[in-house]
Amino acid sequence: MPVPTLPPFPNNVPTHPLLVIDYELLKSGDSKEKDRLWSAATELGFWYLKNHGADESVNGMFDMGADTMNLPMEEKMKFDQGDDGLSFGYKAPGACTVDVSGSLDTVEFLNIAKDDALSYPQVSRRTYPHTVNDQMNPTVIPFVRKSLEVNDLVLAIFNEKLGLPGGTLDNLHTAGGEFSGCEARLIKAPAGLKAGNLALAAHTDFGSLSFLHNRLGGLQVLPPGVEEWQYVKPVPGHAICNVGDALSILSGGILRSNIHRVVPPPGEQSKFERWSLVFFSRPGNSVLLQALTDQSPMIANAVENSDNTINFNTGETAEQWFMRRVKNKRTNNYKGPETWLASRGTERGRA
Ligand SMILES: O=C(O)CCC(=O)C(=O)O
Numbered sequence: 001m002p003v004p005t006l007p008p009f010p011n012n013v014p015t016h017p018l019l020v021i022d023y024e025l026l027k028s029g030d031s032k033e034k035d036r037l038w039s040a041a042t043e044l045g046f047w048y049l050k051n052h053g054a055d056e057s058v059n060g061m062f063d064m065g066a067d068t069m070n071l072p073m074e075e076k077m078k079f080d081q082g083d084d085g086l087s088f089g090y091k092a093p094g095a096c097t098v099d100v101s102g103s104l105d106t107v108e109f110l111n112i113a114k115d116d117a118l119s120y121p122q123v124s125r126r127t128y129p130h131t132v133n134d135q136m137n138p139t140v141i142p143f144v145r146k147s148l149e150v151n152d153l154v155l156a157i158f159n160e161k162l163g164l165p166g167g168t169l170d171n172l173h174t175a176g177g178e179f180s181g182c183e184a185r186l187i188k189a190p191a192g193l194k195a196g197n198l199a200l201a202a203h204t205d206f207g208s209l210s211f212l213h214n215r216l217g218g219l220q221v222l223p224p225g226v227e228e229w230q231y232v233k234p235v236p237g238h239a240i241c242n243v244g245d246a247l248s249i250l251s252g253g254i255l256r257s258n259i260h261r262v263v264p265p266p267g268e269q270s271k272f273e274r275w276s277l278v279f280f281s282r283p284g285n286s287v288l289l290q291a292l293t294d295q296s297p298m299i300a301n302a303v304e305n306s307d308n309t310i311n312f313n314t315g316e317t318a319e320q321w322f323m324r325r326v327k328n329k330r331t332n333n334y335k336g337p338e339t340w341l342a343s344r345g346t347e348r349g350r351a
């Protein structure tokens with residue numbers, strides 16, 4: 001993708017600082033860095049990650065994403081994610097709602113299942129446009145592998161901090177070996193959106209960990225106890241990482257799945273298309289989303305003392321949770337406010 005010179009992030013908008021965590025230090029087992037990660041993940045649920053080593057594959061993914069989004073709409077729609085709750089594939093602008101009254105979204109998505117990338121050329125979940133297939137080996141697979149490496153290390157640190165038996169979170173995720181909702185997502189938001197036009201509604205992420213790369217501002221968080229949305233400033237070479245609902249529920253709320261949204265980029269940046277790339281790590285499809293109280297006294301204690309704003313015994317598997325949320329956001333399925341409510345996760349009752 002030819003990278004235009006982007007205007008700087010303005011310094012007159014409210015921003016929220018994030019802790020900067022050094023992936024290399026985490027990898028070397030540095031206990032201070034693990035403590036800092038733990039603070040970030042339990043207090044806000046968002047942090048910057050530097051020295052992650054993914055930049056080359058991230059750039060390749062943005063190029064592949066541009067080639068794919070430039071395909072004719074008719075071609076992209078052959079790979080549409082559909083209305084049944086499966087996320088993998090293409091999502092056209094306006095295919096999802098962004099609020100309770102059914103307003104339409106403005107962004108395009110391309111979602112690639114981890115299971116398809118790792119089994120390529122064998123199809124595990126669905127097929128993709130040729131622009132994706134052409135880049136599977138040089139770009140998509142390295143990006144997916146790197147993202148899994150990063151997220152798996154973070155999960156292992158949380159496993160230790162939560163006092164869970166060794167390998168518990170790993171087994172509920174990639175090591176379990178079953179299909180999951182893990183996916184890479186490219187997001188393209190058009191240039192020149194009006195200030196009130198949400199690109200992504202206020203939400204919590206569905207899965208366990210999100211590894212996000214963006215260039216322009218627009219991502220905002222609502223930190224605990226704060227009334228005003230605050231921007232997360234993009235910092236070159238720094239990924240933005242956050243905890244999602246699944247991990248928050250498994251940990252009895254100790255790990256925080258914070259509400260966030262995407263608005264048009266601030267100031268001069270609003271004149272440019274906004275591209276972002278996320279890798280979402282999610283539990284294996286059959287994993288029941290409930291707090292792991294039997295396996296960690298710390299989690300049992302957290303649930304015991306919780307204020308009940310979050311349901312830690314959902315009765316849904318990771319797959320059911322994920323499909324319910326995706327399905328009820330599809331515009332074609334929108335029947336009224338009840339559909340929007342049915343798409344909600346732990347943000348229900350919080351936003
Ligand atoms: O585009 C961004 O900066 C954030 C994307 C996001 O929150 C999501 O896809 O869940």
Ligand SMILES: [Fe+2]
Pocket residue numbers: 203204205260
């Ligand atoms: Fe998100």
